[in-house]
Structures are given as C-alpha cells and as structure tokens.
Amino acid sequence: MMPKNRPKTASDEKAPIPVLHVAHSPHLCQTARTTQRMMIDVVIAVTPLLVVSFFVFRWYAVKQIAVCLAGCLAAEVIFTKMRRRSLSLSDWSATVTGIILALSLPGPAPWYVGVIASFVSIGIGKIIFGGIGMNIFNPAMVGRAFVMIAFAGNLAASGYVDPMSPIDAMTQATPMDAFKQTGATATLSALFWGLTNGSLGETSAVACIIGGFYLCLRRTASWEIPVGVILSAGVMAGIANLADLQSHWTVLHHLLGGSLLFGAFFIATDPVSSPLAPKGKFIFGVGVGFFIMLLRFYSGYPEGVMFAVLLMNALTPLINHWTIPRTFGEK
Amino acid sequence: MNSFAHGIHPPERKNLVADKAIEIIPPPEKVILPLLQNVGAPCEPVVRPKQDVSFGDPVCRGGAPVSASLHSPVSGRVQKISVTTLANGRHVKAIFIKTEGEQLSGRALWEEIFGGDWPMQNIQKYDPQEIIAAIYSAGIVGQGGAAFPTHVKLMPGKKKTLDTVLINGCECEPYLNADFRLMIEAPGPVVCGALLIGRVTGAEEIIIGIEDNKPEAVESLKKATFGTGIKIAVLKTKYPQGSEKQLIQAVLRRKVPLGGLPPDVGVVVNNVGTAASVARAVIKGKPVTHRIVSVTGAGIADPKNLLVPIGICFDELIKFCGGLTMDAARLIAGGPMTGFAFTNLETPVTKGTGGLIALTQKDVRKAKETSCIRCGRCVDVCPMNLVPTRLALASRQKNLDLLEKYNIQGCFECGCCAYICPAGIPLVQLIRAGKALSVASKKK
Numbered sequence: 001m002m003p004k005n006r007p008k009t010a011s012d013e014k015a016p017i018p019v020l021h022v023a024h025s026p027h028l029c030q031t032a033r034t035t036q037r038m039m040i041d042v043v044i045a046v047t048p049l050l051v052v053s054f055f056v057f058r059w060y061a062v063k064q065i066a067v068c069l070a071g072c073l074a075a076e077v078i079f080t081k082m083r084r085r086s087l088s089l090s091d092w093s094a095t096v097t098g099i100i101l102a103l104s105l106p107g108p109a110p111w112y113v114g115v116i117a118s119f120v121s122i123g124i125g126k127i128i129f130g131g132i133g134m135n136i137f138n139p140a141m142v143g144r145a146f147v148m149i150a151f152a153g154n155l156a157a158s159g160y161v162d163p164m165s166p167i168d169a170m171t172q173a174t175p176m177d178a179f180k181q182t183g184a185t186a187t188l189s190a191l192f193w194g195l196t197n198g199s200l201g202e203t204s205a206v207a208c209i210i211g212g213f214y215l216c217l218r219r220t221a222s223w224e225i226p227v228g229v230i231l232s233a234g235v236m237a238g239i240a241n242l243a244d245l246q247s248h249w250t251v252l253h254h255l256l257g258g259s260l261l262f263g264a265f266f267i268a269t270d271p272v273s274s275p276l277a278p279k280g281k282f283i284f285g286v287g288v289g290f291f292i293m294l295l296r297f298y299s300g301y302p303e304g305v306m307f308a309v310l311l312m313n314a315l316t317p318l319i320n321h322w323t324i325p326r327t328f329g330e331k
Numbered sequence: 332m333n334s335f336a337h338g339i340h341p342p343e344r345k346n347l348v349a350d351k352a353i354e355i356i357p358p359p360e361k362v363i364l365p366l367l368q369n370v371g372a373p374c375e376p377v378v379r380p381k382q383d384v385s386f387g388d389p390v391c392r393g394g395a396p397v398s399a400s401l402h403s404p405v406s407g408r409v410q411k412i413s414v415t416t417l418a419n420g421r422h423v424k425a426i427f428i429k430t431e432g433e434q435l436s437g438r439a440l441w442e443e444i445f446g447g448d449w450p451m452q453n454i455q456k457y458d459p460q461e462i463i464a465a466i467y468s469a470g471i472v473g474q475g476g477a478a479f480p481t482h483v484k485l486m487p488g489k490k491k492t493l494d495t496v497l498i499n500g501c502e503c504e505p506y507l508n509a510d511f512r513l514m515i516e517a518p519g520p521v522v523c524g525a526l527l528i529g530r531v532t533g534a535e536e537i538i539i540g541i542e543d544n545k546p547e548a549v550e551s552l553k554k555a556t557f558g559t560g561i562k563i564a565v566l567k568t569k570y571p572q573g574s575e576k577q578l579i580q581a582v583l584r585r586k587v588p589l590g591g592l593p594p595d596v597g598v599v600v601n602n603v604g605t606a607a608s609v610a611r612a613v614i615k616g617k618p619v620t621h622r623i624v625s626v627t628g629a630g631i632a633d634p635k636n637l638l639v640p641i642g643i644c645f646d647e648l649i650k651f652c653g654g655l656t657m658d659a660a661r662l663i664a665g666g667p668m669t670g671f672a673f674t675n676l677e678t679p680v681t682k683g684t685g686g687l688i689a690l691t692q693k694d695v696r697k698a699k700e701t702s703c704i705r706c707g708r709c710v711d712v713c714p715m716n717l718v719p720t721r722l723a724l725a726s727r728q729k730n731l732d733l734l735e736k737y738n739i740q741g742c743f744e745c746g747c748c749a750y751i752c753p754a755g756i757p758l759v760q761l762i763r764a765g766k767a768l769s770v771a772s773k774k775k
C-alpha cells in the first residue's frame with residue numbers, strides 16, 4: 001500500500017511516538033538576525049577599520065584594541081557576577097563595545113585610560129541601567145566621555161600627537177585640529193584613504209563607508225540614521241561654506257574628516273540608544289549631524305561626534321514619543 | 332506590483348504539496364462535529380443520540396444572530412453529544428457520529444461537491460434574499476481561518492453601500508495549498524460563487540486577489556472568469572497579503588479605519604473556498620460538509636492535499652499521509668503564522684481548518700530570549716504600523732493607559748513582529764494577553 005522505504009513513522013505499530021509540544025503562534029521565526037548575529041555583524045563590519053588602523057598606527061592600534069577588549073570583557077564578567085546574573089558574553093555585546101571604544105580613542109593614550117574607559121562603558125554605560133537593551137546612552141561613548149574629562153590631557157588634541165613616534169601619521173596634528181588651529185587643510189585623498197592622525201577607527205572614510213554599507217545592507221544598522229547624519233552635516237557645512245567662501249575646508253572635508261562617518265555608521269546606529277521608528281531614526285540622525293557641526297564650529301573641541309551622540313541619546317525617549325507611528329487606518 | 336505596507340517574507344515551503352492533486356480521504360469511522368466552529372455563538376443540536384442521519388442532514392441549527400448551522404458529512408448514527416477540545420484549546424459541545432452503511436466516497440464524492448455545471452451568466456435571476464437564505468441554511472462560514480458566518484458578513488448595516496467584492500485567493504500563510512489547489516482543480520464553483528456574492532451585495536466590481544507565487548492559479552481563474560467581468564489582481568507574495576485590511580489596501584488602495592470593518596470602505600472580502608461553498612449552496616442547495624486541507628510539513632511522511640469531511644479527526648489525516656516522522660515536534664491546525672499547536676490527535680477538523688502542519692524541531696528552533704534591543708524591526712514589519720515592543724512592555728506591566736495609547740486593539744495577531752524579532756521575544760503572546768486585559772477592563 002505504501003512505499004517500502006518510507007521513513008519510520010509514528011503509525012508503525014511499535015514505533016516510538018515523536019514528542020510533541022505546544023507553543024503560541026507564530027510557529028516560525030527568522031534566524032538570520034538574532035541579537036547575537038547583529039553583534040557579530042558589527043564585528044565583521046569593523047574589520048576594514050581595524051585593517052586601516054593596524055596599517056596606519058601599527059602596534060599603537062594593536063595595544064589599544066587589546067586593552068579595551070580585555071577591559072570590556074573583564075568588566076562584563078565582574079559586573080554580571082556582582083549582580084548574580086548569568087553571564088552574557090555570548091551575546092558579543094561587550095566585544096562590540098570594546099572594539100568601538102578602542103577605535104574611538106587616540107593611539108598614544110596610556111593603557112589605564114583604555115581600562116578605565118572600558119569599565120565605565122560597561123559598568124555605568126550599560127550594567128547600571130540593567131544590562132543589554134536597558135541603557136539610555138551608547139556605552140562606548142559614556143566610557144569615552146568619562147576619560148575625556150578625567151584624563152583631559154590624554155584625550156585632548158595634543159594627546160593624539162607624539163613627535164617622537166616612529167609612525168608618521170602620529171607626528172602631526174589631527175586634520176581637524178590642524179585646521180582649527182592654523183587653517184591648514186588636509187588633502188581629500190588623505191582623508192578618504194585614512195593616512196592621517198586621529199582616533200584609531202576614524203581616519204579612513206573609505207573603510208567606514210565599506211563597513212557601514214555592510215551594516216545597512218544587513219539591516220543591522222538602520223540606514224535612516226547615517227543618512228540623517230550625513231544630510232544634516234552636509235547641509236550645515238554647505239551653509240558654512242557659502243557664508244565663508246574663502247574657507248578651504250569644504251563640505252567634503254567636513255564629511256570625510258574627523259569621525260563623522262565613523263560616528264554616523266558605527267556609533268549613532270547602536271539600536272538600543274537610538275529611536276524605534278524609522279521617522280524617529282531619521283530625526284535622530286539629523287540631530288546628531290546638526291550637533292556635530294555646531295560643536296565643530298563653536299566649541300573649543302575640534303570634533304563633536306561623541307557629545308552629539310550622547311546628547312541625542314538623551315533626547316531619544318522624547319523623539320520616540322513624538323514619532324509614534326500612526327496606526328493603520330487611524331484618523 | 333500591488334501590495335500593502337510592511338509585512339514579512341517567511342520561507343514559503345509551499346512546494347511540499349503545491350503540485351499534488353487533491354486526494355479524497357476514505358470515509359472515517361466517526362466524525363466529531365463541534366457545535367461552535369465559528370466566531371460567534373454555538374448552534375443548537377436538532378438530533379438526539381441513537382438517531383440515524385444521512386449525508387447532508389442538518390444536525391444543528393444556528394439560532395443566534397451570529398452563528399451557523401451544521402450538517403452531517405456522513406451517513407450514520409449519532410452516538411452522543413459530549414464535550415471535545417478544539418485545536419485552539421476551547422472546550423465545546425460536539426455531536427459524535429458513527430458512520431454506518433453506504434457512504435459517498437472517491438470520485439463520486441468529488442462530483443457531488445465540485446462537479447456539474449456552474450452558471451456564470453444570468454446571475455440576475457438569483458434573488459439576493461434567496462441567496463442569503465441558502466447561505467444561511469448551508470452553514471457557511473469564512474473558510475480562510477477566521478470562520479465568521481458568511482450570511483452575516485454579506486448583510487451589513489442598511490446604510491453601507493458595497494461597491495466591491497474581493498475574493499481572497501492569496502493564501503499567504505507558508506505551507507498551505509488548499510486554496511491554491513481549489514483554484515486549479517475547481518475554478519468553476521469559485522467563479523460562480525464570486526458572482527453570486529456580487530449579486531447579493533449589489534457591488535459593481537468583483538476582484539479576485541492572488542499572490543504572484545501562484546501563476547497556475549492566476550491562469551486557471553483567468554480562463555474560468557473569461558466573459559464574466561471579474562478582474563484578477565496579481566499581488567506581491569508577502570505575508571500577510573491575505574489579511575482583509577491588507578488585501579483591501581493592496582488591491583484598492585483604501586484604508587479601513589482603525590476599529591472599522593471592510594464595509595466601512597464599501598468592500599466585502601471572502602475567501603475562495605467560501606465562494607465555492609456559496610455556489611454549492613445556491614446552485615445545488617447543498618450544505619458545507621467537506622473542505623480541502625493541506626497536510627504538510629517536514630514532520631509528515633507523505634504530505635498531501637486532501638478533501639476531508641468536517642469533523643474527521645486529525646489522527647486520520649496523519650495516518651492517511653504516512654504518519655509522523657520521528658523528528659516531528661509540533662502539530663499545527665491552520666497556518667504556521669497564526670495556527671494553533673495541539674497535541675491531542677482526536678481533535679476534529681473544523682470548517683475553518685485549512686491545514687495540518689507538522690513542524691520539526693529544526694523548523695521551530697527558537698533562539699534564547701534576550702531583552703529588547705530596541706532595534707525597531709517589529710515596528711518596520713507590523714502591517715498595522717503599531718509599536719509591538721511597546722505593546723508587549725505595556726502588557727507585561729499591565730499598564731492599561733499605555734495599551735490604549737498604542738492602540739492595542741489594532742493588532743490582528745498576524746505574527747510578523749514575533750517572527751522578525753532578533754531578541755526572540757514572544758511579542759504576539761504578550762500582546763494577546765494585553766488585549767484580553769484591555770477588553771476585560773472595558774467590560775467593567
């Protein structure tokens with residue numbers, strides 16, 4: 001009656017019956033994008049940045065990344081143990097925080113700066129709020145802001161420069177600072193390829209764009225955020241250019257220089273600390289771009305990505321409130 | 332291509348049974364006919380234990396305004412009227428009938444249900460009131476899953492004029508092929524039923540919506556509708572294209588207001604299977620006794636599309652399809668996105684059951700649940716443009732104000748949000764609890 005080679009089934013008299021269980025619908029779920037996979041995506045996406053930083057800053061980069069990674073993982077272990085929670089290293093989020101933090105620091109910063117920044121990132125940036133998903137601010141930026149204030153010297157523009165360094169890039173001021181101090185303009189190609197001084201991950205525009213595109217294509221990062229940042233920063237830079245036609249620091253310099261692209265693709269896109277709905281994400285991006293430019297123009301610092309992101313993080317609950325999507329068919 | 336906003340693309344897995352012609356299951360030894368198979372009130376039995384019934388005899392009358400009557404799909408003897416459990420977990424009274432004597436089966440049964448002539452011209456000669464009466468006495472309910480009594484649906488309030496009838500042939504749930512096979516193997520009753528529904532409602536336009544992953548069904552219906560004025564709308568394959576509001580948006584670009592129903596925008600939506608039943612009721616005067624069910628999934632040894640009597644137990648379906656494989660892990664009545672998991676194989680097929688799916692552990696593998704990472708993917712996919720993560724949170728906190736603020740009643744439990752969530756949060760389950768909470772609070 002039935003083909004002989006059919007698989008063993010429960011209706012065979014003595015065959016064991018498969019174990020059935022019930023659960024709520026839906027009974028299918030996608031497996032391509034889990035929390036863990038999204039974190040691994042970020043690690044994949046930063047590889048071009050790591051490559052450039054190893055190439056430009058050599059062992060400075062290696063050391064800083066090792067310190068921050070070790071620091072963040074250790075902090076995660078210690079703090080979760082203290083809260084008696086089950087350990088969550090497998091979600092890779094501490095790894096991501098460590099890498100992003102390291103890439104936002106200058107190469108010459110001493111090891112303890114990295115360690116302290118790591119512990120603040122994980123402890124105050126994340127764990128205090130209740131762990132992954134609960135934090136308001138981008139953890140890496142919390143850690144970086146702390147050391148920026150506590151070790152002002154190491155993180156100020158001069159902290160990036162080591163005149164004795166065997167590494168070429170590090171003997172010069174960062175392009176952003178050089179411009180702010182002396183009006184010297186870096187060539188666009190140097191900014192594009194990344195052969196300049198700066199935080200480890202920010203120097204190469206092309207690396208940020210490659211990694212950033214990957215993140216957006218994977219939908220791990222929401223494209224609305226980088227688009228918002230770049231648009232608003234571009235518009236503001238354009239207005240500044242029109243107001244001062246003599247300036248050699250053009251819109252493209254603004255976009256490719258400093259950590260604008262690094263911030264737009266890798267920092268502002270942290271899902272936890274950015275808004276939920278697409279419109280909110282765009283507004284968030286526009287806000288980040290706006291504050292970056294405002295800080296670049298008017299603050300004492302040459303760069304403003306970190307403060308811009310933290311500021312918009314603080315505004316995120318408000319943005320979420322303003323941008324509740326209108327329900328289908330709602331008047 | 333026409334579509335609705337948002338939604339997801341789950342794996343289709345239709346090819347397990349897409350090419351398999353409908354087989355007719357032999358008459359079972361018994362059927363269990365639950366008195367409540369539809370949205371609304373249960374019907375009233377009109378038979379007593381030990382009474383003989385023959386094929387098509389009414390066993391139950393729908394008394395309440397929103398209820399449907401019930402007929403015996405076999406000839407036999409009523410054993411008892413007792414309680415059974417439906418796949419959705421509800422305990423309801425049911426009539427147990429033991430089959431006895433000659434039964435209609437095989438090709439003869441197919442001819443009885445789908446054979447013969449299905450008029451497609453001169454539909455004017457059928458009186459709307461008589462059509463409604465025929466639908467009512469045939470016990471027709473929506474066969475797409477919702478199981479809303481059809482005669483009620485076709486008689487909306489006097490003030491609302493209907494200008495369009497949509498016939499839903501999307502079958503957007505993965506795995507299922509019941510409607511697909513019906514459109515290919517019996518397009519006649521579908522088209523005739525669509526015309527009759529058009530006649531009842533007085534609508535000028537009748538459109539059949541089909542997803543573009545079913546070109547054979549589109550072909551088949553194009554041929555069958557030739558000269559009838561019925562239009563075919565080919566829609567993008569996306570879940571939940573077959574949900575009423577989404578279908579209306581996709582085909583007509585109209586938005587049913589929140590809390591409203593399709594008649595509010597002049598539309599009534601009926602499933603292709605329902606249309607076929609309407610034709611059978613009006614043209615042949617025959618009730619709903621059988622339906623097509625896809626028995627499929629990696630946990631079924633030999634997946635098939637079957638024509639089965641209402642009330643047959645899932646056990647019989649599984650046996651007819653070679654049994655379960657050893658790695659079967661979850662049985663689902665309906666589709667995998669909205670269907671109900673059950674374990675009791677004595678559960679009967681109801682009028683709204685379009686599929687029996689056996690998933691394996693691999694299919695249902697769920698990642699460990701983590702906290703919400705506020706990625707907003709659930710917002711991106713929600714066809715109702717809700718904020719599922721907030722609804723889930725509000726439900727967890729039992730915060731009624733927040734539930735209302737985020738329009739919890741707009742959710743129709745399609746499951747898109749829970750499907751996509753990277754954190755593996757059981758969003759639909761939480762939202763369902765929240766809905767119950769908010770409904771309960773309003774009753775007070």
Ligand code: SF4
Nearest residue numbers: 703704706707709752
């Ligand atoms: S998809 Fe899941 S993790 Fe993402 S916002 Fe929605 S509930 Fe949170």
Ligand code: SF4
Nearest residue numbers: 713742744745746748
């Ligand atoms: S909230 Fe409701 S309607 Fe929206 S995706 Fe989730 S289940 Fe579907």
